[in-house]
Amino acid sequence: MLDKFQPLSFLIQNHIHDGDQIAMEGFTHLIPFEAGHEIIRQGKKELTLIRMTPDLIYDQLIGMGLVKKVVFSWGGNPGVGSLHRLREAVEKGIPTPLEIEEHSHAAMACAYQAGASGLPFGVLRGYTGTDLAKENPEYIKGVTCPFTGEKLAAIKAIRPDVGIIHAQQADKKGNIKIWGITGVQKEVVYASKKVLVTVEEVVDELDTQNQGIVIPHWLVTGVALAPNGAQPSYAMGYYKRDNSFYKQWDEISRSQANFEEWMNVHVLSKSVNQIP
Amino acid sequence: MEYTKEEMMIITASRLLQNGEVCFVGIGLPSTACNLARLTHAPDIVLIYESGTIDTKPHLLPLSIGDDILAETASTVVSVPEIFNYWLQGGKVDVGFLGGAQIDKFGNINSTVIGPYKKPKVRLPGAGGAPEIASNAKNTFVIMKHNIRAFVEKVDFITSAGYLNGGDERRKMGIPGEGPQCIITDMGILRPNPESKEFELTSIHPGISIQEIKDNTGWDLKISENLAVTEVPSLEYLHVLRDLQYRTSIAHTHSQK
Numbered sequence: 001m002l003d004k005f006q007p008l009s010f011l012i013q014n015h016i017h018d019g020d021q022i023a024m025e026g027f028t029h030l031i032p033f034e035a036g037h038e039i040i041r042q043g044k045k046e047l048t049l050i051r052m053t054p055d056l057i058y059d060q061l062i063g064m065g066l067v068k069k070v071v072f073s074w075g076g077n078p079g080v081g082s083l084h085r086l087r088e089a090v091e092k093g094i095p096t097p098l099e100i101e102e103h104s105h106a107a108m109a110c111a112y113q114a115g116a117s118g119l120p121f122g123v124l125r126g127y128t129g130t131d132l133a134k135e136n137p138e139y140i141k142g143v144t145c146p147f148t149g150e151k152l153a154a155i156k157a158i159r160p161d162v163g164i165i166h167a168q169q170a171d172k173k174g175n176i177k178i179w180g181i182t183g184v185q186k187e188v189v190y191a192s193k194k195v196l197v198t199v200e201e202v203v204d205e206l207d208t209q210n211q212g213i214v215i216p217h218w219l220v221t222g223v224a225l226a227p228n229g230a231q232p233s234y235a236m237g238y239y240k241r242d243n244s245f246y247k248q249w250d251e252i253s254r255s256q257a258n259f260e261e262w263m264n265v266h267v268l269s270k271s272v273n274q275i276p
Numbered sequence: 277m278e279y280t281k282e283e284m285m286i287i288t289a290s291r292l293l294q295n296g297e298v299c300f301v302g303i304g305l306p307s308t309a310c311n312l313a314r315l316t317h318a319p320d321i322v323l324i325y326e327s328g329t330i331d332t333k334p335h336l337l338p339l340s341i342g343d344d345i346l347a348e349t350a351s352t353v354v355s356v357p358e359i360f361n362y363w364l365q366g367g368k369v370d371v372g373f374l375g376g377a378q379i380d381k382f383g384n385i386n387s388t389v390i391g392p393y394k395k396p397k398v399r400l401p402g403a404g405g406a407p408e409i410a411s412n413a414k415n416t417f418v419i420m421k422h423n424i425r426a427f428v429e430k431v432d433f434i435t436s437a438g439y440l441n442g443g444d445e446r447r448k449m450g451i452p453g454e455g456p457q458c459i460i461t462d463m464g465i466l467r468p469n470p471e472s473k474e475f476e477l478t479s480i481h482p483g484i485s486i487q488e489i490k491d492n493t494g495w496d497l498k499i500s501e502n503l504a505v506t507e508v509p510s511l512e513y514l515h516v517l518r519d520l521q522y523r524t525s526i527a528h529t530h531s532q533k
Binding site: 027028029052053072073074075076078079080082083086087090091102103104105106109110112113124125126127128129130131132135150151180181182183184186187211234236240241243244246247 | 303304326327328329338339340341342343344346347348353355356357360361364365388393394396397398399400401402403404405406407408411412433434435436437440445446449450451452527528529530
């Protein structure tokens, strides 16, 4: 029954390819840092990264020069300021030029829902009067309601090659349980062609009765055990958000040289080989 | 009792919120003001954050929009599509409370770029939930520190629509919410002229001069005929605010590991 379970390094090696479109989701909560770090260690490159809030994990991937394009709706360090690596890539092309595709949260949530629903676009009452729609006509367009004639915004569906999420628990079949802030975790699972999940814990039986969502095992391509795999973000019921580290990141990431040094010590020189 | 300009701004903002309102809260200053209101005159205010936490009652201020403390103290937590589609677009939000990097005389907010979009001088974090909060909440409040770089004649980029070019342009475009009702700053309160929708100074904080406000505003700021002087913060509000900020700063300095 454990064939879905692989060490994280195997999952990344087998399912992520250079040039892929990858969505690593988790709205502040359950950000798949360990999976992101493994992608960095394996040097997967030319990636298109999709994520509502790029957060530190995409700042790290961008700073390592592995990213061609980022699709996002809010690219800052929450409550702290800029994501310096993302910002320098956009402003100065350091370490490599970065293409951006930019949305609002509401629109991006709709784009994931459309992807999950097998529809070509999502629809919302939004963007009216704003410059985001003007600057990004390729993927934000207008649509007229066939019933009322109201003009609405249409946004192209998101269908990632690979969706990656972190969850609290899996059972031995690979069913996944998430609780607390669920963000767009469910939508990214249903929208993605392949789904990789890292989990805090493998349990005999999931509690499927109480609040939270359950993702059936047949929707999941592979599962890896990764305790603390969302740090410095958090996993409700396991550990809290390390706000102090989010503040420290501002200094760590301010220069490319300092950032690279930090990545060498804390990410590149480490390896994960956990088998449940 | 002595107080800072920032305390004056936050307390003034919090006092504008009514008990029982459903309030969609931005992170930072809006979150501070909304929680201060909840801990003082508005115990039944419903605070919603875009991470999906509904009716949340944190005892510390969150650093991010999705901190654990928001989920732990919420009445319920919904998904991100649900918060934007059912709550905001569905018309269930009374007040959207926003900040921003730049605002213009018609209340349009920029949180995207300084300079041209394709070749920005400064790349800011971007839109997040703000465009739809600004358009779909019944009313919007804005809180920002007053300075000449932030209060401009015309924003470099409209991330979130205020009254666009003024007059009734916003309504004509079919944006459902009423738009920004006030900008609360560390120097005063600005409200839109009912006809032109240009923001005017309607209240001035004690100890601030009109010239000082004009010097920090990038357009020729009109002064309301009924200019008021903002009420001085009470001891109660100052105590509650300082206590909240003190406990928050301790919690955010120590690693949680």
